[in-house]
Amino acid sequence: MDKLFVIAVGGTGMRCLEAFTHLSAIGMFDSKEIEILTLDTDQANGNKGRVEKLIQLYNRIKAGGTPNANTFFSSKLNLYRFYTNYSGQGRENYKNITRLNSGTPEQQKGNKLISDLFLDNESVQEFDLSHGYRAQTHLGSMLMYHGMIEAARNIVRGTDIKVQERELDEFVTKLELAGQDARVFIFGSIFGGTGASSIPIIPKALQDFIKIRSKGASSIDFSKAKFGSTLLTEYFTFKKPNDKQKASKENSVIADASYFPLNSQAALQFYQSDPTVQRCYKMLYHIGWPIESKPVDNATGNNQTITGGATQENAAHITELLAACSAYDFFTRTTGLDIDKTEYVYKAVDFSNSAFSFSIHDFVGNTNKAGERFANKIGAFFSLAHISLTVNNAANGDDGIKGFITRCQEQKIAQYNTITDAECDEINNYFKAFAYTFENTRFTPGWLYQVRSTVAPGTFIFDSKAFPDNLSELRKLDVGSIFLDEKNHWPKGGILTNRYDSFVKKLINLGPEEDQQVNTTKEKFLAHIYNAITHSQGFHLI
Amino acid sequence: MESITAYTVSVIITLIILFIAATIANIIKFEGGSKPKDPRIRKLSFWVLCLINPILIFLLGFFVFIPDGNRMEISNYTTALSIGAVMGVFLYILLGFILSRIFAKGKLGHWF
Numbered sequence: 001m002d003k004l005f006v007i008a009v010g011g012t013g014m015r016c017l018e019a020f021t022h023l024s025a026i027g028m029f030d031s032k033e034i035e036i037l038t039l040d041t042d043q044a045n046g047n048k049g050r051v052e053k054l055i056q057l058y059n060r061i062k063a064g065g066t067p068n069a070n071t072f073f074s075s076k077l078n079l080y081r082f083y084t085n086y087s088g089q090g091r092e093n094y095k096n097i098t099r100l101n102s103g104t105p106e107q108q109k110g111n112k113l114i115s116d117l118f119l120d121n122e123s124v125q126e127f128d129l130s131h132g133y134r135a136q137t138h139l140g141s142m143l144m145y146h147g148m149i150e151a152a153r154n155i156v157r158g159t160d161i162k163v164q165e166r167e168l169d170e171f172v173t174k175l176e177l178a179g180q181d182a183r184v185f186i187f188g189s190i191f192g193g194t195g196a197s198s199i200p201i202i203p204k205a206l207q208d209f210i211k212i213r214s215k216g217a218s219s220i221d222f223s224k225a226k227f228g229s230t231l232l233t234e235y236f237t238f239k240k241p242n243d244k245q246k247a248s249k250e251n252s253v254i255a256d257a258s259y260f261p262l263n264s265q266a267a268l269q270f271y272q273s274d275p276t277v278q279r280c281y282k283m284l285y286h287i288g289w290p291i292e293s294k295p296v297d298n299a300t301g302n303n304q305t306i307t308g309g310a311t312q313e314n315a316a317h318i319t320e321l322l323a324a325c326s327a328y329d330f331f332t333r334t335t336g337l338d339i340d341k342t343e344y345v346y347k348a349v350d351f352s353n354s355a356f357s358f359s360i361h362d363f364v365g366n367t368n369k370a371g372e373r374f375a376n377k378i379g380a381f382f383s384l385a386h387i388s389l390t391v392n393n394a395a396n397g398d399d400g401i402k403g404f405i406t407r408c409q410e411q412k413i414a415q416y417n418t419i420t421d422a423e424c425d426e427i428n429n430y431f432k433a434f435a436y437t438f439e440n441t442r443f444t445p446g447w448l449y450q451v452r453s454t455v456a457p458g459t460f461i462f463d464s465k466a467f468p469d470n471l472s473e474l475r476k477l478d479v480g481s482i483f484l485d486e487k488n489h490w491p492k493g494g495i496l497t498n499r500y501d502s503f504v505k506k507l508i509n510l511g512p513e514e515d516q517q518v519n520t521t522k523e524k525f526l527a528h529i530y531n532a533i534t535h536s537q538g539f540h541l542i
Numbered sequence: 543m544e545s546i547t548a549y550t551v552s553v554i555i556t557l558i559i560l561f562i563a564a565t566i567a568n569i570i571k572f573e574g575g576s577k578p579k580d581p582r583i584r585k586l587s588f589w590v591l592c593l594i595n596p597i598l599i600f601l602l603g604f605f606v607f608i609p610d611g612n613r614m615e616i617s618n619y620t621t622a623l624s625i626g627a628v629m630g631v632f633l634y635i636l637l638g639f640i641l642s643r644i645f646a647k648g649k650l651g652h653w654f
């Protein structure tokens with residue numbers, strides 16, 4: 001069985017990883033242990049912080065558990081974090097980090113000439129690197145490669161090894177051990193800065209990292225190693241930087257979203273023709289948004305362009321979910337990976353009445369009923385989120401998932417009594433990130449609500465009534481009828497009962513099964529609920 | 543003979559009341575929410591019917607099933623009916639408890 005590795009690079013890569021984490025939570029990667037590396041120049045990036053917190057929350061929910069099958073949180077995620085350090089003295093910009101002013105006068109002259117040839121002297125060589133490469137991919141590729149190689153050299157030297165370098169080392173060690181059984185999927189955009197800079201160089205940088213660390217004894221054989229990535233073109237926009245903001249040297253270069261389409265075209269030409277990319281990657285998934293991109297900074301109230309940092313925390317978009325689904329395709333495909341040259345993968349979605357219409361088959365295809373399986377799992381997780389947040393009112397600080405344990409106690413099912421309130425809170429918090437919450441009575445959409453809003457008024461798996469955003473509508477929500485297709489609604493069960501009543505009866509009569517490979521009490525509890533909901537949804541998966 | 547009639551009435555009414563209690567318990571829907579009220583309502587309805595049971599035995603026995611006979615026979619019947627009403631309560635609780643244990647994970651499990 002292949003070992004799975006995910007690398008998320010830059011702000012967009014982090015949001016794709018967020019989607020991937022949610023796919024893991026709904027149970028799309030059964031029985032898998034997945035090694036995840038976040039890679040960024042911007043340690044404080046809001047998107048990076050958000051996804052790392054999400055994975056840490058996932059891991060607390062999964063604490064002590066193992067990979068399972070056909071349940072929520074079925075895969076085990078191991079998180080490693082690496083960031084290139086541009087915060088110390090002498091590391092703030094290209095000029096300082098490359099020490100252009102050191103060496104003999106002749107060396108300095110040569111270094112300056114070659115730098116000036118590729119990089120604008122006044123702007124590109126002097127902007128603050130701590131907020132990423134700001135769409136300067138030519139600079140970014142070189143510096144990201146340098147950052148990883150520098151880490152390898154530090155590890156070989158054995159002194160002053162930084163935490164992030166040690167984590168990169170652990171990730172690469174697992175990759176090296178997996179050898180030709182490794183499947184590595186890289187998330188990032190090709191239109192921005194850090195992701196676009198890194199995707200072309202990561203396979204080579206990892207290969208050289210292993211070579212340096214093993215002193216030439218080991219390497220990655222690109223003819224056998226399986227690398228895949230997304231070619232994610234522009235799908236959002238933001239305010240154009242004004243002259244006032246660009247006046248300072250550290251902000252002399254700011255990514256301009258109006259160039260994103262041009263950046264995307266140039267990048268696609270590069271990926272089509274670059275021999276290194278063609279040799280390293282087995283699969284590249286074309287993902288784009290062929291209609292007008294929506295601005296991501298309208299709600300911030302900030303007149304300046306957000307270059308990075310903690311405030312760069314964009315809302316989720318359906319393209320990121322599609323990127324995560326590409327990873328699912330790459331990780332689960334059984335054929336087509338023994339090729340010498342990159343294969344480009346794409347598909348189209350129905351577009352009518354100025355909106356996209358996503359069916360359950362538009363995410364992971366429909367081979368072996370994959371579309372039904374996906375809908376079954378995401379529907380079950382969304383229903384459970386609504387039970388926790390809406391019916392049991394965790395969105396407003398009430399018990400949430402603990403209501404299920406109370407229900408089990410009422411029904412003399414005592415096996416989950418040891419699950420603590422803190423553990424229930426963690427699951428509730430995950431659902432808040434997944435679906436929605438209320439912050440000081442203000443409705444805050446979570447990941448799935450945000451994804452769906454990028455498609456609206458088009459269709460998206462679920463009925464639009466499944467996404468209420470005010471208390472009165474939420475109170476009226478029937479958690480058993482969230483799907484567009486009525487055949488997947490929970491059974492009504494007759495005139496003297498309702499969907500929820502029928503569901504609880506199922507919950508009482510079912511339990512975790514042996515083939516779900518669940519071990520801890522929490523895993524058994526989640527598997528039990530998973531079985532009750534998926535039985536109620538009635539998808540025919542065989 | 544009168545005693546047999548009184549005890550038969552008591553047992554039959556107790557079984558009917560128990561059946562009604564079980565039906566009501568099943569009609570009450572499982573509720574969502576962090577503090578669902580349905581278990582308490584089932585329990586309450588069970589005990590309310592437990593109180594109604596002897597009253598109903600006595601009233602039905604006295605006004606509907608009372609045999610024709612002399613004062614002695616009526617007195618014996620009334621005594622048996624009183625004992626039957628009390629026994630009905632115990633029988634109701636006993637059968638309720640047994641059913642509650644048999645269907646411990648179901649709605650009847652909320653009775654005890």
